[in-house]
């Protein structure tokens with residue numbers, strides 16, 4: 001065991017945290033406290049996005065503490081298991097457990113630890129199962145946290161990552177939280193759709209994940225919008241910024257602009273056009289002089305299931 005001075009146990013999700021990472025951490029920290037584990041603290045790996053801010057405010061839940069460095073900390077990792085997506089110095093942490101719903105990555109530990117990974121709509125849904133196994137009732141607030149995470153990660157159960165178990169769970173949690181699933185779901189997703197207000201840089205990096213193999217890195221951002229018109233009038237500016245960021249240290253960089261009501265995506269890319277074109281086998285819109293392009297992907301909403309497996313072929 002590594003010598004650890006800070007007695008707290010931090011439950012933390014990935015960098016550029018989304019609602020699942022934040023509300024999942026809140027729900028799991030609460031669960032562990034209910035099981036009489038002390039010193040469990042929900043944490044976050046960065047600034048909250050506007051959707052998560054809306055949720056925490058609405059349900060009057062305290063914002064998790066910001067943790068920037070994992071050195072000598074007791075950490076429970078949720079919603080990721082790749083070093084590239086974890087807070088700084090995760091190798092220097094005492095990792096106690098991992099709960100995730102992504103591909104198996106590269107986080108290593110010294111000791112055997114509980115590691116649960118299941119393809120579910122949200123990591124919060126896996127955490128909800130723990131409550132059920134141990135017969136710990138969901139308070140209204142915790143039900144709302146888990147429900148919000150499921151709605152956010154599955155775009156109100158529209159993403160192909162949604163499982164039948166997630167649908168049943170969402171209905172049950174909506175009842176406990178005393179909300180109408182459709183109405184609350186739209187309210188929540190719309191709160192996250194302030195993409196248009198932001199700089200191109202922030203649009204790309206607010207919800208951004210990096211994947212590494214050896215020295216090569218690929219990045220995929222995703223930004224939700226209501227209707228494409230306004231955002232696509234800024235396509236040149238956004239593509240230019242994506243290319244600028246890619247040139248610094250990525251093999252290729254992508255941005256999914258996803259329209260959340262119809263469930264369609266414009267995929268912006270920066271990198272080798274010929275290689276990327278082949279991955280999608282779709283028409284590519286290019287802008288003269290720019291080393292990148294835009295591909296329209298109808299009925300694509302999931303980075304994890306519909307984009308990442310294709311583009312990781314570039315590594």
Ligand SMILES: [Mn+2]
Pocket residue numbers: 020021079101121122123153
């Ligand atoms: Mn997630």
